[in-house]
Amino acid sequence: MSNADRHGLIAKAVRDSGGATVQELAELTGASEMTIRRDLDTLAAQGVLERVRGGARTLLLRGEEPPFALRAHEAVDAKRRIAAEISALVADGESILLDSGTTCLEVARLLRERPVTVMPLSLQAVHLFAETPGPATLVVPGGQPRAAEGALTGPLTLASLAALRFDTAVIGCCGLSAADGLTAYDLDDAAVKKAAIASARRILVATDGGKLGRTAYAYVGPSSLLHTLVTDATAPADEIAALEGAGTLVKTV
Amino acid sequence: MSNADRHGLIAKAVRDSGGATVQELAELTGASEMTIRRDLDTLAAQGVLERVRGGARTLLLRGEEPPFALRAHEAVDAKRRIAAEISALVADGESILLDSGTTCLEVARLLRERPVTVMPLSLQAVHLFAETPGPATLVVPGGQPRAAEGALTGPLTLASLAALRFDTAVIGCCGLSAADGLTAYDLDDAAVKKAAIASARRILVATDGGKLGRTAYAYVGPSSLLHTLVTDATAPADEIAALEGAGTLVKTV
DNA sequence: CCTTTCGAACATTAGTAATGTTCGTTACGG
DNA sequence: CCGTAACGAACATTACTAATGTTCGAAAGG
Incomplete structure (x- = not known):
């Protein structure tokens, strides 16, 4: 059993029963x-x-976002497939704005091998590009990193976005539905996503099926802003139909 | 013999004789x-x-900046001591602008443990702060990373600097003399340093003695802009005297 | 066309990280 | 105030990973 597996087991056990002893x-x-x-x-x-x-207790009594360290190991296969499809939708030479989130991080892994210009909105993705120099050109946005993921937020991030225009924005989300539009867990994140959408000609959304039909509390914008949604087979069919009705092209991988 | 030692030996042998065979x-x-x-x-x-x-050849036929990977292992002790002195000159709670360069990277290592706000101008330093969360607050400037060091440059960096004011700027340099002022190897770098100096109330310069009296080709500004210089004992005495005469406080560690 | 160099593939070794064990110290409950 | 359980430091051990060496067929140069 790997280190990460055990951490996952422990976290799950603690979350499910609210707490557990070391024994x-x-x-x-x-x-x-x-x-x-x-x-x-x-x-x-x-x-x-x-x-x-004697043990540990859960912190998630409120409906909060699970920590990045855990999300990163969930549904990796689906995320990889979604990322591959997103990568296929991007042409060589494009300038791309890449949102924060675990799915977008997988997209970053693939874009490293492509001759494109990328501005990632999370430090984790910036590290990825900086460590392994490939054909891609890296542009770093300013901002203050939030939480473990290093999602960049704040006035510097908004200013960086305002100063640039991109061919494509790849956006992740915490919640998406035809009725409530795109939503995030965090107000600052939502402001960045809003600005990101305003700075790109084409908006791609990458998110696993579990986020569809869900609504987080910070509103970003209506689903009609989104040109293409890439998701997986776990997405509820009625929600997909509703989003397509509102003008978004939905791809299921 | 460690990996890095051998790399150093090889690089030195190739540089000294202009080339060497694998044998x-x-x-x-x-x-x-x-x-x-x-x-x-x-x-x-x-x-x-x-x-x-059959072997390898040196690239440094022109008077270029040696690669970051090599500089990082030279004069580490002196850099550590200089960094410690810089850290001692900084008070808790200050906002600090940290230039790129190997000496400033050592300063970053120390500042992690201090309750200060830091904006580093190199991705390497950004990684350092992002990886080990400490009491320090990290602000990331925008920009395009240059070379292996990840020195951030370009309009986004200048815009980030223009939007903020710092208590202290810690500046590294490629050349410094009373006659020719502060100079850098790269025009973009020089523009960033110029903006950095304009954005801070107090300017500290951290550089080993080898850089004093030397002049690189991109001009940043006169030495009179610099409040305090921290250097080591290898600095030429006449240059120190000249800089002190121009109004800079010089500390030798 | 021959010689030398190159680099892929595997075997081996060294180094490092993870885990377990022991034991003195510390915190909680009575 | 004492006893018990939990804690965490220190060391031993194991497992894993990265570095290095060896061999050999392919490729480049003269």
């Missing part, structure tokens, strides 16, 4: 108590759970 | 020819040297 988790995972303690420290540092004497 | 380098380092070939590929990718059949 229980050691039994569940087959690891020693010491290892569990170290894992709990790591997860607590990532904001996944709260450490208490 | 010579294998003999010099005690490693196998295959390892040398792999090293040469790596160094060529970093722009340290040029690969030719």
Whole structure:
């Protein structure tokens, strides 16, 4: 069992039952108590759970966004396929604005090998491009990194977006429905997404099916702004139909 | 012998004699020819040297800036001491603009542990802050990363600088003398440094003694703009005296 | 056309990270 | 104030990964 697998198990167990003791988790995972303690420290540092004497407790009593460290390992296959489709929709030479989020990070991995100009809105993606120099040209937006993901937000980000125009924006989302439009968990994020959409000629949305029909609390804009949505087979059919009715081209991979 | 040591040896041998064969380098380092070939590929990718059949050739026939990958391992001790002194000159709570360069990267390492707001002008430093969350607040400037170091340049960087004001700017340099002022190897870099100096109330310069009295080709500004210079004992005494005469406080560590 | 160099593929080694164990210290409950 | 359980530092051990060396067929140069 890999390190990440065990972390996932622990996080799930703690979230499902609201809390767990070190002993229980050691039994569940087959690891020693010491290892569990170290894992709990790591997860607590990532904001996944709260450490208490004898075990750990969930932090997610409110309907919050799950921590990035966890989301990154969920539905990786679907994200890869979605990212591949997005990459296929992009032509060589385009200038591309890349939103934050785990799905967009997969898109970044693919775009590294393409002769395109990319401005990523998360530090994680910036690192990706900076570490492995490829044919792609990197432009870094200003801003203040938010949370573990390094999503860039704030006036500097908005100013960077206002100063540039892109052929294509690849947007991720926390919630999307025909009725409530595109929504995000965070007000600052929503402002950035709004500006991103305004700075690009063509808007692609990349999101797994679980986000469709859901509504987060910060409103970004109506679904009619979105030209193409790439999602996976878990997306509810009625929601897809509604979005297509509103003028968005939907691709399921 | 560590990997980096061997790379240093190879780079030095190639630079000193203008070129070397794989056999010579294998003999010099005690490693196998295959390892040398792999090293040469790596160094060529970093722009340290040029690969030719049978060996490698130096690229530095003109008076260019040595590659970042090499500079990072030179005079590390002096850079650490200079960085420590710079850190001591900074008070908790300040907002700090941090230039690109290897010396400033050492300053970044120390500032991570301090409750300050930092905007680094290189991606390497941005990574440093993003990876290890500490008490420091990170602000990312926009821009296009230049070369291996990730020095941010261009209109987005200048716009980010124009939008903000800092308590202190920590500037690195390629050349500094009382007669020719502060100079850089690259025009874009020089423009960024100029804007950085204009955006801060107090200007600290961190540079090893080897840069004093030297002049690179892109002019940034006169030495009178600089409030404090921190350098090491290898700095020529006459140059220090001249800079002090022009109004700069010089600290030797 | 021959020689030398190159680099892919695998074997081997060195180095590093993860895990487990022990044991003294610390925090909570009575 | 004491006892018990939990904690975490320090070390031993294991597992993994990266680095290096070897071999050999292919490719480049003269």
